[in-house]
Amino acid sequence: MVLRIHKDHSRFKEIVKGHIKQDLKKYVSNGELIGKKGKDLVSIPIPRIDLPRFSYSHKKTGGVGQGEGQVGTSLGSGDETAGQGQAGNLPGEHLLEVDVTLDELATILGEELELPNIKPKGTKTISSHKERYTGVHVAGPESLRHFKRTYKQALKRQISSGSYDPSNPIVIPFREDRRYRSWKLVPQPVNNAVIFYLMDVSGSMGTEQKETVRTESFWIDTWLRSQYKDLDFRYIIHDATAREVDSETFYHTRESGGTIISSAYKLCDKIITEVYSPSEWNIYIFHFSDGDNWSGEDTSFCIKLLRDKLLPNINLFAYGQVESQYGTGQFLKDVQEGLGNQDNVAFSKIESKEDILDSIKVFLGKGK
Amino acid sequence: MDLTPELAAEAKRIAEYARGYGLDFYDTIFELLDFDEVNQVASYGGFPTRYPHWRFGMDYEQLSKGYAYGLSKIYELVINNDPCYAYLMKSNGLTDQKLVMAHVYAHCDFFKNNIWFSKTNRKMVDETANHATRIRRYVDRIGYEAVERFLDVCMSIDNLIDYHAPFIRRGDHDVEGLEEIGEGRVIVPKLKSKDYMDSYINPTEYLEQQKKEIEKKLQERKRKFPQEPIKDIVEFLIKYAPLEKWQRDVLAIIREEAYYFAPQGQTKIMNEGWATYWHSRMMTEKILTDGEVIDYADHHSGTLGTRPGVINPYKIGVELFRDIENRWNKGQFGKEYEECENMAEKSSWDRKLGLGRDKIFEVRRIYNDVTFIDTFLNADFCREHGLFAYSYNYKTGQYEISDRDFKVIKQKFLFSLTNFGQPIIMLHDANYRNRNELYLVHHTEGVDLRLDWAKATLEALFAIWQRPVNLETTIEGRLKVISFDGKSHVEKELAKDNRG
Numbered sequence: 001m002v003l004r005i006h007k008d009h010s011r012f013k014e015i016v017k018g019h020i021k022q023d024l025k026k027y028v029s030n031g032e033l034i035g036k037k038g039k040d041l042v043s044i045p046i047p048r049i050d051l052p053r054f055s056y057s058h059k060k061t062g063g064v065g066q067g068e069g070q071v072g073t074s075l076g077s078g079d080e081t082a083g084q085g086q087a088g089n090l091p092g093e094h095l096l097e098v099d100v101t102l103d104e105l106a107t108i109l110g111e112e113l114e115l116p117n118i119k120p121k122g123t124k125t126i127s128s129h130k131e132r133y134t135g136v137h138v139a140g141p142e143s144l145r146h147f148k149r150t151y152k153q154a155l156k157r158q159i160s161s162g163s164y165d166p167s168n169p170i171v172i173p174f175r176e177d178r179r180y181r182s183w184k185l186v187p188q189p190v191n192n193a194v195i196f197y198l199m200d201v202s203g204s205m206g207t208e209q210k211e212t213v214r215t216e217s218f219w220i221d222t223w224l225r226s227q228y229k230d231l232d233f234r235y236i237i238h239d240a241t242a243r244e245v246d247s248e249t250f251y252h253t254r255e256s257g258g259t260i261i262s263s264a265y266k267l268c269d270k271i272i273t274e275v276y277s278p279s280e281w282n283i284y285i286f287h288f289s290d291g292d293n294w295s296g297e298d299t300s301f302c303i304k305l306l307r308d309k310l311l312p313n314i315n316l317f318a319y320g321q322v323e324s325q326y327g328t329g330q331f332l333k334d335v336q337e338g339l340g341n342q343d344n345v346a347f348s349k350i351e352s353k354e355d356i357l358d359s360i361k362v363f364l365g366k367g368k
Numbered sequence: 369m370d371l372t373p374e375l376a377a378e379a380k381r382i383a384e385y386a387r388g389y390g391l392d393f394y395d396t397i398f399e400l401l402d403f404d405e406v407n408q409v410a411s412y413g414g415f416p417t418r419y420p421h422w423r424f425g426m427d428y429e430q431l432s433k434g435y436a437y438g439l440s441k442i443y444e445l446v447i448n449n450d451p452c453y454a455y456l457m458k459s460n461g462l463t464d465q466k467l468v469m470a471h472v473y474a475h476c477d478f479f480k481n482n483i484w485f486s487k488t489n490r491k492m493v494d495e496t497a498n499h500a501t502r503i504r505r506y507v508d509r510i511g512y513e514a515v516e517r518f519l520d521v522c523m524s525i526d527n528l529i530d531y532h533a534p535f536i537r538r539g540d541h542d543v544e545g546l547e548e549i550g551e552g553r554v555i556v557p558k559l560k561s562k563d564y565m566d567s568y569i570n571p572t573e574y575l576e577q578q579k580k581e582i583e584k585k586l587q588e589r590k591r592k593f594p595q596e597p598i599k600d601i602v603e604f605l606i607k608y609a610p611l612e613k614w615q616r617d618v619l620a621i622i623r624e625e626a627y628y629f630a631p632q633g634q635t636k637i638m639n640e641g642w643a644t645y646w647h648s649r650m651m652t653e654k655i656l657t658d659g660e661v662i663d664y665a666d667h668h669s670g671t672l673g674t675r676p677g678v679i680n681p682y683k684i685g686v687e688l689f690r691d692i693e694n695r696w697n698k699g700q701f702g703k704e705y706e707e708c709e710n711m712a713e714k715s716s717w718d719r720k721l722g723l724g725r726d727k728i729f730e731v732r733r734i735y736n737d738v739t740f741i742d743t744f745l746n747a748d749f750c751r752e753h754g755l756f757a758y759s760y761n762y763k764t765g766q767y768e769i770s771d772r773d774f775k776v777i778k779q780k781f782l783f784s785l786t787n788f789g790q791p792i793i794m795l796h797d798a799n800y801r802n803r804n805e806l807y808l809v810h811h812t813e814g815v816d817l818r819l820d821w822a823k824a825t826l827e828a829l830f831a832i833w834q835r836p837v838n839l840e841t842t843i844e845g846r847l848k849v850i851s852f853d854g855k856s857h858v859e860k861e862l863a864k865d866n867r868g
Contacts, residue, residue, distance in 0.1 A: 004417070005408040008425030015422055049426060051523045052824035054791050054839075056815050061789070062759030062770065064781045066674045066683070075758055075767040 015049065106226030109219065109360075131183040140180025149179040193282040193315075194232040195224060196268050199250065200289035202239040202259040209322040213288045214251050216320065216356050220286060223364055228282065234271060238264035240294070244271070260294045261331065265305045278313035285310065285317045286363070290324035291331035299331060303338035306345075316344050318363040323351040369400045375456070379469055385654045386473040390729065391646065393476035394490075395451035398469070402458045406442050407431040409455055413629065414447040415496045419503035419621070420512075421519055443667075444468040448479040448632070450490035463660040464667060467647055470655065474646035477732075478639050484631040484736050487534035492628055499621045506614045518615055522622040524828035527790050529623060530599035531630050556582060597794040597809070602626075604795055609832050619832070633788050634736045641685015642732050644671065648686070679781075687753060688744050692731060693724035738785045745781065747774040755781075783813065791817055793839070806833050810841035817841055819850075826852040 065075065136149055154173035158164035164171070197217055199205070225231055235250035236242055242263040245253070268285060276283055293299050311317060321332045332347060339345050348359040371379060379398055386393070401409065411428035412418040435441055443464060446454040454472040456465055479485050489495055507515045530536075556578045561569040598604050602623045606616055632639070648668065656664055672683045695701055699719030708714050731740065749755075750772075757780045759770040771777065783789070792811045800807035806829060810817060822839065829837045829852075836853040840862065843850075847862045 003404060003408045005411055005424060005428045008411075008420055008422055009428050010425070011420075012422040012425035012429060049422075051423075051520060052821035052828070053524055053527055054793050054810070054822055054825050055527075055818055056789070056791060057818040061783070061815050062757065062767070062780065063784055064679055064755060064777055065758050065769070066679060066753060066755050068754060069756070069769050071756075071769050071771060073769045074764070075769065 012049075106222050109223055110226070130186050132186045133181045133183045135182045135184065136179050137182040138176075138179065140182060144181040146179045146181050150177055153177040153179060192232070192280060193224060193228040193284065194234060194276050195220070196234045196236060196271075196283070196285040197250065198236045198238065198242075198264045198268065198285065198287040198289075200239070200259055200261070200264075200287075200292075201237045201253050202257055202290075202292070204259075204290050204292055204324050205322070206324065209288075209290065209324055210251060212322055212350055212353055212356065213320075215353065216288075216350070216359060217286065219356070219360055220363065223360070224284065232276075234268075236264050236267055238267075242267040258294050259289070259292055260298050261289065262298050262301045262305060265302055265310060269305065269309050272310075272313060283314035285314060286320065287318065288320045288322055289331065291321045291329040292324075293331045296330075296334070299334045300338075302331075303335060306335075306339060307342070311339075311342055311344060314344065316346065316363070318346040318348075320359055320363070321347070321349050323349070369458070371398050371400060371456075374462075375400070375465055378462075378466055382466065382469045382650065382655065383473060385650050386470065386477070386646070389646065389650070390725075391473055391477040393452065393473055393480050394449075396446075396454055396472060396476050397451050398454050398456055398472075400458050401455050403435055403441075404432070406445065406455055406457050407435060410442050410445055412496075414445055414453075415493060417497040417500045419500045419519075420507065421516065423523065444471055446472045446475045447493065448485060448488060448490070449493050452476040452479065453493060461663065463656075463663040466655050466660075467651055467664060467667060470647035470650040471643045474643040475639060477646075478635070478642050481733050482631070482635060482638070482736075483734055484634055488628050488631060489624075495628075496625070499625065503618060503621065506618065510614060515614075515618070518618055519622070521828045521831045522619050524825050525602060525605075525832070526622050526626045527788070528599075528601035528793060529603070529626055529630075531627075531634065531787065533600050533603075534627065592797065593799050594795065594797075597796045599792070599794050601793070601795045601808070604798070605832050608798065610834055611832065615832075631736075634738070637679075637681040637685045637688075637737045638732065638735060638740050639685070640681045641687075641689050644682045644686040645689045645728075684753070688740070688749070689728050689731070691749055692744055693728050695724075696727035697722055697724035699723075738782060741778070741781055741785060745778055750774050750777055791815075796840075800838060804835045806835070806837040808837070808839045810839060812842040816843055819843065823850065823852065823857050826850065826857070830854055 136146055150173050151171055154171050154177040155164065157174075157177060158171060199210075199213055221231075221233075233247065235245050235247055237245055237250060237253055238259070238261065239257040240260045240263065244267065264287070272278070272283060293302070306317060319332065319335060321329060323329075329349075332349060336347055346363045346365075348355070348362040350356060350359050370376075375398070379396075383396070407428055409416060410431055411424045418424060431442065442457065443460065444454070444456075446452060452472075452475075454468075454476075456468060460468070503515065503519075556575050558566075558570045558575070594604065602619065605611075606619050606623065609616075611619065651664055651668075672680065672686070674680045674683055697720075698717055699705070699721040700714075700717050705714070705717060708717070731744075735743070751774075755772075755777050756769045757771040757773075757777045758767050760766075761768045791813075794809050794811065795806065796809050797807035798804070808829075822841070826837050826839060834854075836851055838849050838851040840847065840849050842848070843859075849860050849862055851858045851860070
C-alpha cells in the first residue's frame with residue numbers, strides 16, 4: 001500500500017538533500033570520513049528542520065528534571081538535544097540522523113561535480129547469465145512443481161471430461177496434469193573494473209599527505225562503485241622499489257628512502273598483464289606522489305612505460321601531486337609535457353584539502 | 369482494519385470495567401494498523417488525512433527510522449473526537465493491546481470531561497480532512513511551491529495565538545474599565561462609598577480630573593489600532609493583513625488546528641497521568657491473567673521510566689494523581705495539616721476521610737497542567753521523586769543540576785508550562801509611526817528570546833503583513849526594538865521612557 005505520507009516524506013528528503021549539497025564541499029575538505037555502518041550505510045547528522053518561531057533559547061532557560069545527583073552534576077553536553085526541559089510537552093530541538101546510502105551520496109557527488117556517467121569500455125564487456133524462472137513446463141524435478149498450475153490443469157481436465165462434481169469438489173491431479181516451473185537464461189552484461197591506487201611512500205610523504213590521499217580515494221571509490229557492479233582494488237606503494245599491499249598497509253605505512261616511480265608502474269603493468277585482461281576490465285590507475293623522482297632518467301622511463309604499455313590498455317591514468325615541503329614537484333611538469341596529448345590521462349595538483357574536490361572533478365570529469 | 373473478534377470482545381469488556389470505575393467517554397472506535405500506517409497517522413498528529421507538508425514527512429522519517437532500528441515504537445494513539453478514534457498496532461501482543469485499550473478509555477474520558485477540551489471541535493477528523501481538501505485545491509490552482517512557502521510562513525507564527533481565547537467572552541467593556549456611552553460622555557469609576565460619605569470619598573474635583581484623564585486616554589486610543597494589545601495576532605492578521613483569499617483561508621486553517629491541538633499541550637502531564645493511573649488500576653485489579661503479569665510489568669515500567677534531565681509526563685502525572693488520592697483519603701490537606709509541625713504526626717496523618725476518588729475526578733475536570741502543578745506539587749513530593757532544576761553552564765558547556773530547592777523547581781516547572789514555555793508576545797500597534805507598521809511587544813520574563821529565530825520570524829511576519837514589523841524585547845538587559853523592513857534588520861536601543 002502506498003501511503004500518502006510518502007509524498008511528504010520524499011519532499012522532506014529532497015529538502016534535506018539540498019542541505020547536504022551545500023555542505024558537500026565542507027564534508028570533503030574537512031576530511032570527515034563518513035563512517036560505514038553495517039553494509040553500505042553511512043550516517044550523516046542532519047539538522048532537523050525547525051521553522052523559526054519566537055522562542056527562548058533552551059540554554060538560557062534550563063528546565064526541570066528527575067533523577068539522582070548533586071547540585072552541579074552534569075546532564076550532558078551543550079548541544080540542544082540534551083534536555084527536553086519543556087516538561088515533555090513540546091518536542092525539543094533534536095538532531096535527526098538521516099542515513100544516506102553510499103549510492104545516494106555518489107549521486108549527490110555526481111550532481112555536485114557534474115560528473116558524467118562512465119561509459120563502459122568497448123562492447124566487449126563480459127556477459128554472465130542469470131536464471132530467471134519465467135515459464136512452465138510439463139516435465140521437471142518435483143522440487144519445482146507448480147502447485148497451482150497443476151491443480152488448474154487437473155480441474156480443467158475434470159471439467160472437460162465431466163468428472164468434476166461441484167457439490168463434492170475433489171480435484172485429483174494425474175501424472176499428465178503436473179506442471180513445473182522452468183527457467184530461462186537471461187544474459188546480464190557486467191562491467192568489471194579494477195582500481196589501482198599507487199602511492200609514493202618515500203620519506204617526504206607525511207601523515208597529512210596520506211590523509212589527503214585517503215580522503216580523495218574514499219570519494220573516488222564512492223563514485224566508481226556507483227558506476228560499476230563489481231570493483232577490484234589493488235594497492236601499490238613504492239619508494240625506490242614497489243610492492244603490493246593491502247589497504248590497511250597502504251594508508252598507514254611510512255617508509256623512507258628514495259623514489260623511483262617507474263618501479264610502481266612496472267609492477268602495475270605486471271599485475272595487469274597477469275590478472276586483468278584489458279578487453280574484459282575497465283582499469284583505473286590513480287597515482288599519488290609528491291613528485292620528487294630520483295632522476296630525470298627514471299622520469300623519461302616512466303613516460304615511456306606509460307605511453308607504450310599502460311595507457312593503451314586502461315581507461316584512465318590519473319596522477320595527483322600532493323604538496324609536500326620537501327618535493328620539487330618536477331615529476332608533474334615532466335609527465336604533463338610527455339603525455340599531455342594523450343586522451344586518457346588526468347593530472348592535478350593537490351596543495352591542500354580544499355583542492356580535493358577540484359582534483360576529483362579533474363580525475364573523473366572525463367567520464368572515462 | 370477492524371478489530372479481530374478476540375480484540376473486539378476485549379474492547380467491550382474493558383469499556384465496561386472503565387464505566388464501572390466511573391469513567392465517562394464517547395464511543396471509542398479502535399482500528400488495527402500496521403507499523404507503517406501507525407507511523408503515518410502519528411506523523412499526521414493522529415489524523416488519517418492532513419494537508420500536504422514536508423513537516424509531516426519529517427516526523428514520519430523520525431518515527432519510521434526509530435521503528436526500523438528498534439529504538440522506538442508507538443503503542444497508542446487516540447484522537448479527541450466524537451466518536452473517539454484510537455489506533456492499535458497490529459504487531460503488538462494481546463497484553464499490550466489490553467493495556468492500550470484501558471489507557472485509551474481513560475484518555476477519552478479526559479477529552480470528554482476536562483474543561484480545557486470543552487471548546488474543541490469534536491468532529492475534527494472530518495474537519496482536518498476538509499482542510500486537507502481545501503489546501504490540495506489551492507495546490508492545484510496556485511502550485512505546490514507557492515502554497516508550501518506560505519504554509520512555512522504560517523507555521524512560523526502559529527504560536528502567536530491566545531490559548532485562553534476560547535474561554536473569554538468579550539463584551540463591550542474594555543479591560544481597564546474605560547467606557548464610553550454615546551457621544552463623548554464617559555462613566556467615571558467611583559470608589560465605593562455610602563451615600564453620605566460620597567462627596568468626601570469621591571470629591572467633585574477628583575472626578576473632574578479623572579474624567580479628563582479618561583477622555584484623553586479615549587482620545588488617544590481612538591487613534592490607536594488595535595485599541596487594546598492583542599494576543600491572538602494570527603486572528604488579527606487574518607482579518608487585516610493584505611492577503612489573497614486563499615492565503616487568508618490557509619492561515620485560518622493553521623490557526624484553527626493550532627487551537628484544536630492547544631489543550632493537548634496544556635494538559636499533557638495530567639492527561640497521560642490520568643490514563644496511566646487508570647490503565648494501571650484496571651490491569652492489576654481486573655484484566656490481567658497470571659501469565660500476563662510479567663509482560664505488563666515490563667511494559668508499564670518502561671512507560672514510567674525516567675532519564676535524568678527529562679520530565680516524563682506519564683510518571684509525574686500518575687504519581688501526582690496517586691499522591692492527591694492518598695492525601696484526600698487521609699485528609700492530608702487544609703490549614704490544620706499544613707500548619708502541623710510535628711513531622712511524625714504529619715506523616716502518619718490519617719483522618720480516614722476517603723475523599724480521594726472524588727478529588728481526582730474533580731481535578732481531572734477543572735485543572736490544566738499549570739494549575740495542576742501549581743496546586744499539587746509540594747516540597748514532599750519533590751523530595752520523594754528526586755526532582756531538580758537544571759541550567760546550562762556556559763563555562764563547561766554542559767547542562768547541570770542547578771538546584772534542589774522546592775521553590776526554584778516549582779518556579780522553573782511553571783515557567784516551562786506557562787504559555788507552553790513560549791514567550792508571550794502581544795500586538796500593540798498596527799499603525800506604528802503612522803506608517804502601517806506592526807509593533808509587537810515581548811512581555812519579558814527575564815529570559816531573552818533566541819535572537820536569530822526572532823529575526824527570521826519577523827521576516828515571516830513581514831511576508832504576511834507586507835509592511836515593516838518591529839518587536840520590542842529585552843536583549844541582555846537592554847530594552848531594544850528589532851525591526852525588519854523587507855530588506856534589512858535593524859536593532860535599536862529604546863530609551864526608558866520611550867516604550868511603545
